[in-house]
Amino acid sequence: MSIQVEELLAGREVTFSTGAYRSASRTFVVYSDSGQEIDVSEVLYQSGIPDVGEFMVQGAAHPTLPFMTAQEASVQPYPEHKDAFQVTIKYGRLKIWGPDPNSVGYMSFNADVQTEFRDVWRTLPNVPDDINNPGDDDIGGTAIDVKGEPVSQAFTTTSFEIEHVIDYPIPFSFLLNTGGKRNSGQWGVFNPNTVLYEGTRVSSVGIGVYRMTHTFHFDGMYHLRQVSVPDFSGSAALNDGTASNYALQAYPVVWRQPFSQTYNFSNFGVDQVIPQTG
Numbered sequence: 231m232s233i234q235v236e237e238l239l240a241g242r243e244v245t246f247s248t249g250a251y252r253s254a255s256r257t258f259v260v261y262s263d264s265g266q267e268i269d270v271s272e273v274l275y276q277s278g279i280p281d282v283g284e285f286m287v288q289g290a291a292h293p294t295l296p297f298m299t300a301q302e303a304s305v306q307p308y309p310e311h312k313d314a315f316q317v318t319i320k321y322g323r324l325k326i327w328g329p330d331p332n333s334v335g336y337m338s339f340n341a342d343v344q345t346e347f348r349d350v351w352r353t354l355p356n357v358p359d360d361i362n363n364p365g366d367d368d369i370g371g372t373a374i375d376v377k378g379e380p381v382s383q384a385f386t387t388t389s390f391e392i393e394h395v396i397d398y399p400i401p402f403s404f405l406l407n408t409g410g411k412r413n414s415g416q417w418g419v420f421n422p423n424t425v426l427y428e429g430t431r432v433s434s435v436g437i438g439v440y441r442m443t444h445t446f447h448f449d450g451m452y453h454l455r456q457v458s459v460p461d462f463s464g465s466a467a468l469n470d471g472t473a474s475n476y477a478l479q480a481y482p483v484v485w486r487q488p489f490s491q492t493y494n495f496s497n498f499g500v501d502q503v504i505p506q507t508g
Contacts, residue, residue: 232262232263232264233260233261233262233263233268233272233276234259234260234261234262234263235258235259235260235276235277235278235279236258236259236278237256237257237258237259237278238257238258238259240257241255241256241257241258241318242254242255242256242257243255244295250297250323251295251296251297251298251323252322252323253320253321253322254292254295254298254320254321255318255319255320255321256280256292256318256319256321257316257317257318257319258278258279258316258317258318258319259314259315259316259317260273260276260279260314260315260316260317261311261313261314261315262313262314264313265313266313267312267313268312268313268314268315270305270307270315273305273315273317274303274305274317279303279317279319280300280319281300282300282301282302282303282319283299283300283301283325285327285330286327288324288325289301289321292321295321297323297324298321298322298323298324299321299322299323299324299325300319300320300321301320301321301322301325302319302320302322303317303318303319303320304317304318304320305317306318331393331395332395332435332436332439332441333395334395334396334397334439335395336393336394336395337392337393337394337395337500337502337503338392338393338503339390339391339392339503339504339505340390340391340392340393341388341389341390342388342389342390343386343387343388344386344387344388344389345384345385345386345387346384346385346386346387347382347383347384347385348382348383348385348455348456349380349381349382349383349456350374350380350381350382350383350456351373351374351375351380351381351456351458351466351479351480351483352369352370352371352372352373352374352375352456352483353371353372353374353383354371354372355369355370355371355456355483355485356369356370356371357451357452357454358454358485361423361452361454361487362423362487362490362491362492363487363490364454364484364485364486364487365484366459366482366484367482367484368473368481368482368483368484369456369482369483369484369485373475373476373479373480375458375466375479375480377468377478377479378458378465378466378467378468378479378480379466380456380458380466380480385449385451387447387448387449388447388448389445389446389447389448390445390446390448391443391444391445391446392443392444392446392498392500392503392504393441393442393443394441394442394443394444394498394499394500395435395439395440395441395442396439396440396442397438397439397440400432400440400442404497405429405430408427408493409427409428409429410426410427410428410489410491411426411427411489411491411492411493412424412425412426412427412452412453412489412491412492412493413425413492413493413494413495414492414493414494414495415494415495415496417495417496417501417504418501418504418505418506418507419504419505419506419507420448420504422492423452423453423492424448424449424450424452424453425446425447425448425495426446426447426448426449426453426489427444427445427446427493427495428445428446428447429444429445430442430443430444430445431443431445444498444500452487453487453488453489454485454486454487455485455486455487455488456483456484456485456486457483457484457485457486458480458483459480459482459483459484466480467480467481467482468480468481469481
């Protein structure tokens with residue numbers, strides 16, 4: 231038995247709009263020259279039938295239209311015939327695939343730059359020598375409080391999420407032990423001590439495959455917070471005259487670090503998507 235393939239030129243169709251070809255189709259007849267039955271599963275594999283491709287693989291190019299590839303095929307038997315089929319191939323614009331977000335090893339980085347308001351007593355303060363455990367020395371800078379009451383000031387911060395699809399057991403112990411820690415070393419564009427790990431969401435993608443979404447927070451001031459030392463009444467202690475720069479203002483004002491521990495964030499295994507310095 232020999233199987234023949236012929237194109238029906240009357241079956242060619244094209245749509246054109248906004249300056250480009252948008253879709254097209256071609257029609258073929260597949261038949262047996264001996265009249266023997268053809269298995270429908272064999273039809274699309276005959277020489278002369280354009281390949282419609284698969285995920286991440288382009289289909290066959292249209293013979294005359296640029297940037298058009300075969301993307302869909304339909305097969306219909308001719309009525310009362312087991313030895314003949316009509317095949318319609320539909321063409322579309324070249325496909326552009328992104329990475330599969332459910333494939334093992336997939337990673338993505340998404341950032342959100344925000345304005346955050348904090349109560350502060352000083353502007354342009356000194357950075358402490360020990361960021362992890364600052365002492366009780368006054369932080370210096372320019373006082374802006376009103377008789378010990380802090381002023382709310384805007385700071386620009388960045389929150390970001392990193393997705394990572396894995397096919398190994400969820401590292402709960404690692405995640406629990408790392409929560410609330412800052413990066414101990416340079417991490418891409420992020421200087422040491424500026425990134426805080428806030429937590430991870432875990433969801434199942436398939437059997438034994440999980441998506442971990444890590445959340446981090448960047449703060450250029452190392453997540454330090456200004457604190458006014460209280461007097462015996464519980465209010466902010468005011469300058470007693472020993473610091474002439476801070477008359478009738480809170481004194482001393484000290485740094486406190488809510489997140490004193492650090493960790494090597496490269497152990498998250500997501501350095502590939504961390505923005506890098508130019």
